[in-house]
Amino acid sequence: xxxxxxxxxxxxxxxxxxxxxxxxxxxxxxxxxxxxxxxxxxxxxxxxxxxxxxxxxxxxxxxxxxxxxxxxxxxxxxxxxxxxxxxxxxxxxxxxxxxxxxxxxxxxxxxxxxxxxxxxxxxxxxxxxxxxxxxxxxxxxxxxxxxxxxxxxxxxxxxxxxxxxxxxxxxxxxxxxxxxxxxxxxxxxxxxxxxxxxxxxxxxxxxxxxxxxxxxxxxxxxxxxxxxxxxxxxxxxxxxxxxxxxxxxxxxxxxxxxxxxxxxxxxxxxxxxxxxxxxxxxxxxxxxxxxxxxxxxxxxxxxxxxxxxxxxxxxxxxxxxxxxxxxxxxxxxxxxxxxxxxxxxxxxxxxxxxxxxxxxxxxxxxxxxxxxxxxxxxxxxxxxxxxxxxxxxxxxxxxxxxxxxxxxxxxxxxxxxxxxxxxxxxxxxxxxxxxxxxxxxxxxxxxxxxxxxxxxxxxxxxxxxxxxxxxxxxxxxxxxxxxxx
Numbered sequence: 191x192x193x194x195x196x197x198x199x200x201x202x203x204x205x206x207x208x209x210x211x212x213x214x215x216x217x218x219x220x221x222x223x224x225x226x227x228x229x230x231x232x233x234x235x236x237x238x239x240x241x242x243x244x245x246x247x248x249x250x251x252x253x254x255x256x257x258x259x260x261x262x263x264x265x266x267x268x269x270x271x272x273x274x275x276x277x278x279x280x281x282x283x284x285x286x287x288x289x290x291x292x293x294x295x296x297x298x299x300x301x302x303x304x305x306x307x308x309x310x311x312x313x314x315x316x317x318x319x320x321x322x323x324x325x326x327x328x329x330x331x332x333x334x335x336x337x338x339x340x341x342x343x344x345x346x347x348x349x350x351x352x353x354x355x356x357x358x359x360x361x362x363x364x365x366x367x368x369x370x371x372x373x374x375x376x377x378x379x380x381x382x383x384x385x386x387x388x389x390x391x392x393x394x395x396x397x398x399x400x401x402x403x404x405x406x407x408x409x410x411x412x413x414x415x416x417x418x419x420x421x422x423x424x425x426x427x428x429x430x431x432x433x434x435x436x437x438x439x440x441x442x443x444x445x446x447x448x449x450x451x452x453x454x455x456x457x458x459x460x461x462x463x464x465x466x467x468x469x470x471x472x473x474x475x476x477x478x479x480x481x482x483x484x485x486x487x488x489x490x491x492x493x494x495x496x497x498x499x500x501x502x503x504x505x506x507x508x509x510x511x512x513x514x515x516x517x518x519x520x521x522x523x524x525x526x527x528x529x530x531x532x533x534x535x536x537x538x539x540x541x542x543x544x545x546x547x548x549x550x551x552x553x554x555x556x557x558x559x560x561x562x563x564x565x566x567x568x569x570x571x572x573x574x575x576x577x578x579x580x581x582x583x584x585x586x587x588x589x590x591x592x593x594x595x596x597x598x599x600x601x602x603x604x605x606x607x608x609x610x611x612x613x614x615x616x617x618x619x620x621x622x623x624x625x626x627x628x629x630x631x632x633x634x635x636x637x638x639x640x641x642x643x644x645x646x647x648x649x650x651x652x653x654x655x656x657x658x659x660x661x662x663x664x665x666x667x668x669x670x671x672x673x674x675x
Contacts, residue, residue: 194221194286198275199241199257208342208358210253210542213657215246224256224391224398225316227298234260235284236295238317238400240360240393249487256360256400258289266292290344290356296334300348303387303403304328317400321387322375326405328352328386339412341658342542352386353406357539362396363546367539370516371404373460374453381449381456383407383527383536407534413526416442417569417604424600425573428592432603439600440607443566446526447611449533450562454517454555455619462552463515470514474554475507478646489652489663495670499645502673506642509635514552521558522565541650556636559612560643564651564669566604570597571665645673 196218203209203218220242227236239257259274261284272291277284289295302319305312307327312319332348344356357365371385384405391398416439423437432438457463482499486492492499518525519540527534540549574597651666 194239194259194277195275196221198277198286202257202274203241203243203255206358208344209255210342210359210657211243211245213660214249216243217246218242219244219252222393224393224400225314227295227302227315227317229298229301233298234262234289234292234295236260236289236292236298238391240398249484254360255358256356256398258295258356260287260289260292260295261285262287290336290346293334296346296354299354299389299401300328300330300332300334302389304330306387316391318390318392319387320390322372322385325375325384325386326352328403343539347406350406350408352403353383354401354403356401357399359542360398360400361546362393362398364397364550365399365402365539366519366546366549367537368399368402369550370457370538371402374456377456377460379453379456380531381453381533381535383534404536407527407529410527410529410534413446413523413528413533414565414569416528417523417566418573421570421573421597421600425593425596428589428596432596432600439604442528443604443608444611446533446562447608447613448615449526449535450521450558451612451615451619453535454515454558454616457516461516463513464552466512466514468510471509471512472507474512475503475642478503478506478642481646482649485649485653489649489656489667491663491667492649492652492670495673499649499670499673502638502642502645505638509638512554512639514554516550517553517555518558518561519549519553521561523562523569524565526562543650543653554639554643556639557643557646559609560640561647562608563605563640564644564647566601566608567669568651568665569604570601571668572662573597575662575664641673645670648673 199218199221200216204212218241222240223237224240225238228234237259239259241255241257242252243255244252260269261277261279263282263284265285266287269287269291272288274286274288277286298314302312302314302317303321305314306319306321310321310323328348329351332351334346334348334354337345337347337353343358345353346356347353355367368385368388371382374382375385386403386405388399388403389401391400420437420439424432424435427435479500482492482496482503486496518535518538520537521535525535525537527536574594648666648669652663652670655663655666
């Protein structure tokens, strides 16, 4: 396909959920076609583009985005909602659509995975499809449907048999989501979605991993949506205790804590883990401080609270050592699915703002714990900001205060049960594990790490919300105010 107009792509990017540069001045500086796929029978001409975005604000920088497009000579009303624009090709006009929303285009991706089942690898139009040994066979007749709600990537299900995640912001190298899920699938972990395979391409000798296919849980419920529903139930009748309200989340929080402890144990078994010295804690604190400095450019409202936040980071630097291993890296309730067989943890990609090399570095598992603790604070925050949570017009001040106190009580109860269950499961494994890398930190040291990681996570959330959902930035800012007071 001929070069696509950069202005067309710029207008398209700002309309998507997954573009991370909304609210920042940017331009598309380069577009590279990675692959072209076709069934040769009059179907769509599908192309995969690597789009380079450069920013012109004080923060600057550049990012790479994967943009799969389906091209047709005629307008396709069935996917009109995914229309991107027109492109002049070979003297004619092609109508471009986001390929994720086109079942005919996505069937080409499915065919690539099916072709790889016998030998483990297949090549299609510049894409390499890889299958996990012994993985589930895929039905060629299943149909794709895009999922809603995802922010930084795009996902679609193939009926009830599989789900494929298309990575939107991409980096050269091995994607942690694929790497970790591959190892945990091989290890038989019961708390993840089984990995079926992935897609990759090479660009000037560099590897780009573009998508992954996994087990789909038909009855799964999003952890954050469950938590929000729980909060709403609790706030519906303030005269009942949380335990008697029918919306108590404490039991689910405890079971999630146990599941996370098991996943962390599996990660220690499948990847290197070690006990590091004071130089590691100093480097960790320095990295946190650097992220805080960078965040101040985007969210200057953090400035009044930086003194206490930096003090929390300094306390980490003062620790004599730290147990590190591979971790999730961006854990929250939205990365946990409640299935009929228990909790499943998904999306091991890590924070999208970091490069793969940084995300793959061993870290303390308490980063993941802190991320989930922050999520238990987010759920009531979202409810309180919604029309339901804000109360009725003219509601007495004392009723509003009761609602706020009950929301904080819900958060504290979930946090305590999650942390207690995680710690108990961790202690149980440490008793039977002779590995010196798993030597437990003392309670005071754990508190130091949790305080710092929670602050680091809240700072990250503030930047994300300021750029993507400005109305929500008050939630992490309130947490920062508490952490920094």
